[in-house]
Amino acid sequence: MSVATSVYACRVDDVPLGEGRAITLDGRRIAIFRSGAGWFALDAACPHRGGPLADGIVCDNAVICPLHERRYDLASGTALNADDAVVAHSVRLRGDRVFVTLAVAEHVTA
Amino acid sequence: MAAMNPGVVIVGGGIAGQAVCEALRERNADLAITLICGEGSAPYDRVRLSEILVSGEDPQTLQLRPPEWYADHEVELLVGRRVTWVDPQRRVLGLDDVEELAFDKLVLATGSQPLMPPIPGIGLAGVHPFRDPGDCDAIRLAAAEGAVERAAVIGGGLLGLEAARGIAAQGCAVTVVHLLDRLMERQLDAGASALLAPALQGLDIDVEFDRSTQQIIGPDRAHGLRFSDGSELMADLVVVSIGIRPETELARSMGIVCDRGIIVDDAMNTSLPGVLAVGECAQHRGIVYGLVAPIYDQARAAAATLTAIAGVEAAANGLYLGSVMSAKLKVAGIDLVCAGDAVGDLEAVVTDAATGVYRKLTVRDGRVVGTVLLGDTRGAESLVAAVRAGDLVDNPLQALADASLAGPGDLPDTAQICDCNGVCKGALVQAVTEGGCATPREVMAVTRAGTGCGSCQPAVIDIVAAATGGLSDEPAYLCPCRKQTREGLASQIREEGLASVSDVAAACGTGRECGACKPALAYLVSEVCANQHREERDARYINDRVHANIQRDGTFSVVPRMYGGVTTPDELRRIADVADKYEVPMVKVTGGQRLDLLGVKKQDLPAIWRDLGMPSGHAYAKAVRTVKTCVGTDFCRFGLGDAIGLGIEMEKAWEGLHTPHKVKSGVSGCPRNCAEATIKDIGCVAVEGAWQVRAGGAAGGNVREADILATVETRAEALRVATTFLQFYRENADYKERTYDFIPRIGLDKVREIVLGEASGAALRERLRIAKAATADPWLERDDPYHPRQFDDLESPEEPVLVGPPAGAQL
Incomplete structure (x- = not known):
């Protein structure tokens, strides 16, 4: 995919505050988070052992994987206590609808 | 023995009396010491009364030392006894006019009385001082019962504000009426006071200034205040906190020279040889100290005087030279620390009215003489230390800024960290380097730092961490980011x-x-x-959001509850049907004698629970899990006790209770111990004619044999002891601390004392009963979910719908 486009993902009410939910967009498994600081999206699988990040504990700016407690920055995907970063995608709201712009794979650096 | 050497008698069982007691015993192990408490209890921490007013906890928790301390340290403790006369010539005093007690040396630690203004109505019902647990109870009851529409606190000093906070915490409207135009005028300047009033307002505490109360309006009981300008304030509860009056009556009756307080010299001697005075009753160099920190210094000086060898002058460092006043306001939601003089000839102030921050350093003749920190108390320890030491300072503004960045590690060894118990940083470091302490908890136990009001605990933890080189991996903070214990x-x-x-x-x-x-x-x-x-x-955790245990591949496991590991053909049939219908990849018998359905998809959970029709086994939670049992007396030819019966009772009594970490239990019907109860968190083993109740067993990375809490005669007693321990663990363990770490940390003797104590045990069981009443089977959320998408992922579109705005568009 060369041109980034925003894709409709869900309604605001579909994700409880402070939690995440997984979705498949454009063939890619994504976790969408609704934290106290806003909306974020990361690749759904933890780079460590593939844990479902959407099931993690979410705080303002980070998510903790439920399997081995690896922590990632929600906005950038930076690994906060792990080796590898996770890919971050951008999220925008229009009314009560949530859109995700998938990151272009080539531009992602670990 | 008493006739041979009557020793030291201390009159007054407040913080001062206790402090003299401890300082004396530290210097001399043999000296006979008698402590006479006029109030009906052993010495307690009066400073923390305001906390009790807020929380409603039992004042018993304020005891400075447990009852056995006095026996262990050979201190004769007389509780509820009053000294009615002293004959200094004969060195004898009278107790309640009935008994005589001889002494070599006498220490007066008689404290103070609350000052009550002589105005009409002061004796009405509904008017209280705020001084002892009785006042505390009366105020709390009145404020909490709803009969009082508004309370008034006369006096805007430290104690008055804490009392007001306590009343507001009961949901009762409260107004502080203050004689002057600013609060805490003895500690604060106008600038800090101006920010304090709105901060109190934010806690629903009204403040009225320039109010001189002329009368408390009656007639049957207090209904309000009338001020000198003729205005009135309606109030059905009136708390008076305008200051203290040193209790000097006994001293005066002995002919000791008194002014406001009992006049003492730097060695704490009164005008009468062999009689000393310490604490709020004493007046040293013209000052009566009403705060706690100076009392410890005075007590040490008194102990030095009392143990000095006759004819030898006390060394200079054994003398008391006065204290810098310092205070912390213990009002949750307001951070305020002040020390020394609020005004000087040079002052640096950083203030931000919008956020309620006021930081000030006052300087006189180039030396730091005072500080006021409101709203942002970072660096308080180092600034207060600078005030106490009278440090030279070139640029006070820079010093303020530097202090906010300095951690406790940067403090000098002489900086006092715990004001309640007078513990300096050096003593904390020494406890680690020389005392062999490895954790903050051990250091607190040894030095008593952090065991008073607790406000210095974060500083203690930091200092210990620095001293141990961070070797301590103890989870001292529940929230390390915000340093909260x-x-x-x-x-x-x-x-x-x-x-x-x-x-x-x-x-x-x-x-x-x-x-x-x-x-x-x-x-x-x-x-x-x-x-x-x-x-x-x-x-x-996700486990507690969906009430199932997440597996390595993101699927879940389902373990229905089978009390005591006993099931029926009907339950087994339903489990088999569910396994077929939902294509469950594996069905396994667990170590805790349950059936585990593994590899279940999250979205199938509600339907599976519905089909099973069994309650949750909580196999996913930090909660009471299984009680594993042997067949006991039902079928086993060796059985001594009904293991299945007790196991089922335990499981039903505790089902649904969450715990700091998982609790796995077991009940064995004889000492052959087929249910492995001796390596469980809580285990019961039937022996001939009795039940052993055990706790703290482990069979994980380390194997630990469970400690025996008690051996009791009946099944009902076994259940009671086990239940009491469970609640003790629920209330006192750190999160993720298993019973086998918890018991060694607390100490088995202490655990037994509280769990088996009649009153403490009954209180624990009552609280468990209340908590249990509010539990419900979490699997019922199948029909009443917490959130419509509790168990669902988002619906993924077949083809992405490209309707969104282009990337970067501002919405």
Whole structure:
């Protein structure tokens, strides 16, 4: 995919505050988070052992994987206590609808 | 023995009397010491009364030392006895006019009385001083019962404000009426005071200035205040906190020279040889100290004088040369520390009215003489230390800025960290380097730092961490980001009536930065609120959001409850049907004698629970899990006790209770111990004619044999002891601390004392009963989900719908 486009993902009410939910967009498994600081999206699988990040504990700016407690920055995907970063995608709201712009794979650096 | 050497008699069982007692015993192990307490209890921490007013805890928790301390340290403790006369010539005193007691030396630690203004109506019902646990109870009851529409506190000093906070915490409207135009005028300047009033307003405490109360309006009981300008304030509860009057009556009757207080010299001697005075009753160099920290210095000086060898002058360092006044306002929601003089000939002030921050350093002749820190108390320890030491300072503004960046590690060894117990940084470091302490908890136990009001605990933890080189891996902080301890948070939850994790986050910021402590906060809130809290699922692990155990591939496992490991053909049939219908990849018997359905998809959970029609086994939670049993007397030819019966009773009594970490139990019907009860968190073993109740066993990375809590005669008693221990663990363990770590930390003797104690045990069981009443089977959320998408992922579109705005568009 060369041109980034925003894709409709869900309604605001579909994700409880402070939690995440997984979705498949454009063939890619994504976790969408609704934290106290806003909306974020990361690749759904933890780079460590593939844990479902959407099931993690979410705080303002980070998510903790439920399997081995690896922590990632929600906005950038930076690994906060792990080796590898996770890919971050951008999220925008229009009314009560949530859109995700998938990151272009080539531009992602670990 | 007493006739041979009557020793030292201390009159007055307050903080001062206790401090003299301890300082004396430290210097001399053999000296006979008698402590006479006029109040009906052993010495307690009066400074923390305001906390009790807020939380409603038993004043018993304020005891400075447990009852056995006095026996262990050979201190004769006389409680509820009053000294009615002293004959200094004969060195004899009279107790309640009936008994005589001889002494070599006498220490007067008679404290003070609350000052009550001689105005009409002061004796009416509904008017209280705020001095002892009785006042505390009376105020709390009146404020809490709803009969009082508004309370008034006369006096805007430290104690008055703390009393007002306590009243407001009961949900009662409260007004502080103050004689002057600013609050805490003895400690604060006008600038800080001006910011303090609005901060109090934010806690629902009204303040009225320039109010001179002329009369308390009656006639049958207090109904309001009338001021000198003729205006009135309606109030059905009036608390008077305008100051203290040193208790000098006994001293005067002995012919000792008194002014406001009993006049003492630098060695704490009164005008009568062999008689000393310490604490709020004493007047040293013209000053009567009404705060706690100077009392410890005075007590040490008194001990030096009392143990000095006759004819030898006390060394200079054994003398008391006066104290710098320092104070912390213990009002949750307001940070205020002040020390020394609020005005000087040079002052540096940093203030931000919008955020309620006021930081000031006062200087005289180039030396730091005072500080006021409101709203932002960073660096308080180092600034107060600078005031105490009278440090030279070139640029006070720079010193203020530097202090806010300095950690406790940068403090000098002489900086006092714990004001309640007078412990300096050096003593904390020494406890690690020489005393062999490895954790903050050990250091606190040895030095008593942090065991008073607790406000210095974060500093103690930092200093110990620095001294141990960070070797301590003890989870001392529940929230390391905000340096909050479990104890501190629990008392804040109680005091402020916080009911959810987001309430706690709003109050002190915990759980927002790294999020790791959210489950611990969720447990703490639920435990303190006895499950009457407001549940917020985002603070729970995924296991507790969907009530199933997440597996390595993101699927879940389902373990229905089978009390005592006993099932029926009908249950087994349903389990088999569910396994078929939902294509469950594996069905396995667990170590705890249950059946585990493994590899279940999250979205299938509600339907599976419905088809099973069995309650949750809580195999996913930090909660009471299984009680494993042997067949006991039902079928086994060796059985001595009904293991299955007791196991089922335990499981039903505890089902649904969450715990700091998982609790696995077992009941064996004879000492052959087929249910492995001796390596369980809680285990019962039937022996001939009795039940052993054990706790703290482990069979994980380390194997630990469970300690025997008690051996009791009946099944009912076994259940009672085990239940009491469970609640003790629920209330006192750190999150993720298993029973086998918890018991060694607390000490088995202490655990037994509280769990087996009649009153303490009954109180624990009562609290468990209340918490249990509010539990429900979480699998019922199949029909009443917490959130419509509790168990569902988002619906993924077949083809992405490209309807969104282009990237980067501002919405």
